[in-house]
Amino acid sequence: MTTQTDSTLYIDQLPADTEFEVTHVRGGRRAKQRLAELGLPIGSRARIVERYPLIVSVGETRLALGRGLASKVVVRLLVDDSHSATSEAPVENG
Amino acid sequence: MAEQRKKLKVAITGNPNCGKTVLFNELTGGRQHVGNWPGVTVEQRSGTHRVDGHELEVVDLPGTYSLSPLTPDQMVARDYIVSDEPDVIINIVDASNLERNLFLTSQLLELELPLVIALNMMDVVEARGDKIDTEQLSQLLGCPVVPIVATKRRNLDGLIESVIAVAEGKTKHKQVRVNYGKDLERSIATVSTWLEEHETVSLGGSRRWQAIRLLEGDPEYLQKLEELEDGEELKGLVAAEYARMESLLGEEPENHFNEAAYGFAAGAIRETIRRNALGRAKTTEKIDRVLTHRIWGLPIFGLLMWLTFEVTFTLGAPFMGWIEEGFGWLAGLAASIIPEGLLQSLVVDGIIGGVGGVLVFVPNILFLFLMISILEDSGYMARAAFVMDRFMHKLGLHGKNFIPMVIGFGCTVPAVMAARTLENPKDRLVTILTVPLMSCGARLPVYILLVGAFFPAAYAGTIIFGIYLLGIVLAVVMAKLLRGTILKGDRDPFVMELPSYHIPTVKAVLLHAGQRGWLYMRKAGTIILFAMVIIWALTAFPGEPENPAAFEEMRLTSVAEFTETQEEIAFGLGLSYAVEDFAPTVEAPYIPWLAENAGLLTLTEGVGDAHEDFSATVEDDELAEGSADYATAENELEESLTALSADESLYTAASQLYEAESRYTTELAMIGAAEESARLKVTPLGYIGRGLSYVFYPLGFDWKVSSALVAGFAAKEIVVGTLGILYSIGEVDESSSELQERISAELNEQSDGGGWLTALTLMVFVLIYVPCVAVLAVIKRETGSWKWVGFSILYLTGLAYAVAGLTRLIGSLWL
Incomplete structure (x- = not known):
């Protein structure tokens, strides 16, 4: 899944209103699990609502991420091919 | 009927913010019991719900997003579900946020326990114009799904009916499992089979559940393995399977477990929800734009x-x-x-x-x-x-x-x-241990007293x-x-x-x-009460000072002086009296003829009232001496006194009597305070204070200050009052100029004019040292252990001594 290793993109580097997919979480099991149970597991898709402070929208949930954690979440930018179709309904994986 | 009620244990579980506690409150009403889960400081709330023929004992479990606990709250929720085996579990689910909520549900399904899904917040879903096919969802999850609106009590009876039906086995339960995919399922099967072959081994929950927990690397379950007899063998097996999965998948298997669970949830949603294509109300997002704004x-x-x-x-x-x-x-x-x-x-x-x-x-x-x-x-x-x-x-x-x-x-x-x-329990502890350093309201009077006594008013605010x-x-x-x-x-x-x-x-x-x-009230209250009684005992015995006779003598001298003045006044007025049977006492110091001269008594009272009015005005309006208002008040006093002076000789007598009376009352109060001070000196508190004064010598605290600090253990407010008694002023508050003068004089005398430094050191010490008994009681309650209470006392007092000592050291450069 993490094929492009040349330029790793972190969640806190994305501009507001972009959609992304979580590809990797650096760091411990706790961080990964906490993200997963709150709706942001590896492979999930979400949207940046605000950058400062970092708020992410996953499905019907809004999550706030602290600075420390945000710098550990590796993401892939989703080029909005189906943006208009998915922007209203929550994005789902699979 | 009532005695025939069948008892059922029902646990409510669900994500935080999904209306779990509302449902619990609506079901149990006032019949609730709040306590703590054994061993942890997590609130346990349980209550009863009665319907025909059944009594449901409902437990409100702490909100959790998953059954892989990260916090003590979540640990409690999981342990209860896995080990206490309630008759039915109600999984309350926020219908307006199904996907995330069903993640927990997917884990509950693995446990293969009787489950009812309460689909809450249906009103929000309807308001959006979405439709949820609950029949279909029930089929997919293999358990009853009951739509409710907890806040409006909608369909709670339906929920209870379902719960009872499940408990009595009237609802057929279809076992639904999340499919984790070929690779993971094979490992799950291998571990499950091993568990089946070793029937005595159980870590809690169904075999499939145990296998998944182990393969996911749940720290608590792996820990449990260590304590098992056949643990080594199983541990080896789990490790081998984990490695196999990892090499097949090319990444940590737990990612796949999570992904599959979300896939399951997403699949269930796709088949049951018809979403309204129109835009959603984004009220929350709009409010957040303001409330979490980076500047505002x-x-x-x-x-x-x-x-x-x-x-x-x-x-x-x-x-x-x-x-x-x-x-x-x-x-x-x-x-x-x-x-x-x-x-x-x-x-x-x-x-x-x-x-x-x-x-x-x-x-x-x-x-x-x-x-x-x-x-x-x-x-x-x-x-x-x-x-x-x-x-x-x-x-x-x-x-x-x-x-x-x-x-x-x-x-x-x-x-x-x-x-x-x-x-986080550690964050919680750190907060509990450091919060006493924030200066509470009860400490302020001590600062006000000391700043007022030793520092010019211009610096008072800055110092505090x-x-x-x-x-x-x-x-x-x-x-x-x-x-x-x-x-x-x-x-x-x-x-x-x-x-x-x-x-x-x-x-x-x-x-x-x-x-x-x-x-x-129930928990902290009992400890506080106990401590208050102990502190009372420390100051109650013995009931009198070493030489009570000396104070009695002082009182008699006062009485004698007062009587003498009365005689002089009588002489001036040319009144005759008989002294033969008269022996004035402290309680009845007036000589008998006074009672007969009603005119004089009324006049004296009038003079007293005028003076009282004056002091009341000055005090209430905080008039400064020399100010215009003060002069006005003085004039008023003059006027009312002149109005009384029609009969000049009687008026002079009344004024003299009034003065003698007030002098006498003041003297008595001072003797009382001195006696109380002398008495406290020989109480346990006094002895402790005197003992401590050696310890506090480097900080410049005498036995009186030391005793007041010990009394402050009951409540910091008490420090000022105790100082008042010990400095023989009687009952005072922090603005008492008398106490300020007395303290300032005594501390300055002890340290050659360095009283201000002692005062500053004392303020620093009062800020930091042992919190009051009430706080310690709450710390005991919140941490669940006396260990942390002891730690608070020792570390705060140590810190107080160190910082106060440092203050004195630095301050002495200016002496």
């Missing part, structure tokens, strides 16, 4: 904190006043019923004083938790922590640490209780502010230090849900605040 977020938070503080202490103040008055009245009543002596002292000072000391905090606690409940239930608290996190993170603290710290400026008792809002600032700095430094040493540990990864904003229901808020208040 902080001031808004500050404003709300200020409001919380104001409500807690300003609104609480009159109630506190009433409670104090009520107990004062009660004390008076008891004093009039019980004859003077040890029993009266125990009842009045010990028990009534003690219970009053406990109850006086209740209004504060109620108002504080009322505010916290509103902030929490509305959804703002999550934002607050997040807004503050930016700032607190730099200090090595958690965003939520801030709230208890602010509360701490008012009173440390509710501040320690407010630490409950922190999830400096003391407060010192407290904040120490709290931050200590928090960082503790977190880096004895409370070292994983910081919680900071990610939290920002729930949709709700208008909190009055019922939930009131219930919440009421339960907290009751909890405080």
Whole structure:
């Protein structure tokens, strides 16, 4: 899944209103699990609502991420091919 | 009928913010019991719900997002579900946020326990125009799905019917499993089979559940393996399977477990929800644009904190006043019923004083938790922590640490209780241990007294502010230090849900605040009462000073002087009297002819009233001597006195009598205070104070200050009062200029004019040293162990000694 290793993109580097997919979480099991149970597991898709402070929208949930954690979440930018179709309904994986 | 009721154990579980507690409150009403889960400081709430023929014992489990616990709350929820085996589990699910909520559901399904899904917040779903096919969802999940609206009590009867049907086996239960894919399923099967072959081995839960927990690397389950007899073999098997999965998948298998669970949830949603294509109401997002704004977020938070503080202490103040008055009245009543002596002292000072000391905090606690409940239930608290996190993170603290710290400026008792809002147990402990450093309201009188006595008024504000600032700095430094040493540990990864904003229901808020208040009274109250009685005992024996006769003699001298003056006045008026049978006593110092001269008595009373009016005006309006208003008041006094002076000789006599009377009363009060001071010197408190004065010698505290500090252990307010008694002034408050003069004179004498430094050292010491008994009781309650109470006492007192010593050392450069 993490094929492009040349330029790793972190969640806190994305501009507001972009959609992304979580590809990797650096760091411990706790961080990964906490993200997963709150709706942001590896492979999930979400949207940046605000950058400062970092708020992410996953499905019907809004999550706030602290600075420390945000710098550990590796993401892939989703080029909005189906943006208009998915922007209203929550994005789902699979 | 009633005795035929069948008992059922029902547990409610679900994500935070999905209406779980509302459902619990609606089901159980007033029949609730709040306690603590054994061994942890997590609230346990249980209650009963009665329907025809059944009595449901309902347990409200702490909210959790998954059954892989990260916090003690979640651990409690899982342990209860896995080990206590309730008859039915109600999984309450936020229908407006199904995907995330079904993640927990997918894990509950693995446990193969009787399950009913309560699909809550259906009104929100309907308002959006979405449709959920609950029949279909029930088929997919293999258990009953009941749509409800907990806040409106909609269909709660239907929910209970389903629960009973499941408990009695009337609903057929289809076993549904998340399919984790070929690779993972094979490993699950291998481990399950091993467990089946070793029937005696059980880590809790179904075999499939155990296999998944082990393969996912659940630390608690792996730990349990260590304690098993055949653990080694199973451990090897699990490790081998884990490695196999990892090599097949090319990454950590737990990612796949999570992904499959979400895939399951997403699949269920696709088949059951018909979404309204129209745009959603984004109210919450709009509110968040303001409340979590990068610039406005902080001031808004500050404003709300200020409001919380104001409500807690300003609104609480009159109630506190009433409670104090009520107990004062009660004390008076008891004093009039019980004859003077040890029993009266125990009842009045010990028990009534003690219970009053406990109850006086209740209004504060109620108002504080009322505010916290509103902030929490509305959804703002999550934002607050997040807004503050930016700032607190730099200090090595958690965003939520801030709230208890602010509360701490008012009173440390509710501040320690407010630490409950922190999830991480180590963050919670750090907060509980450092919050006493925030200078509480009860310490202020001590500063005011000392600053007034030793420093020019122009510097007073700055010095007191400096003391407060010192407290904040120490709290931050200590928090960082503790977190880096004895409370070292994983910081919680900071990610939290920002729930949709709700208008909190009055019922939930009131219930919440009421339960907290009751909890405080029951648990902390008993400890505080006990401590108050002990401190009373320390000051109650012996009942008199070493040489009571000396004070009696002083009183008789006063009486004699007073009588002499009366005789002179009588002589001046040319009155005759007979002294033969007259022996004045302390209680009845007036010579008999006075009672016969009604005119003189009335006139004396009039003079007294005029003087009293004058002092009342000066005190109430805080008139400074030399000011215009003061002069006006003086003129008024003059006028009323002139009006009385029609009969000049009688008026002169009345003035003299009035002066003699007031001198006599003052003298008596001073003798009483001196006697009380002398008595305290030989009580256990006095001995402790004298012993401690050697320890405190380097800080410059004499035995009186040392004793007052010991008494301050009961409540910091007491320090000023005790100093008043020990310096023989009687009952005083912090603005008493008499006490200020006395202390200043004595401390300056002891240290050749260095009294100000002793005062400063004392202020620093009072800021830091042992919190009062009430705080210690709450610390015991919140941490569940005396160990942390002991630690608080030792570390705070040590710190106080060190910092006060340093203050003295640095200050002595100016001496």
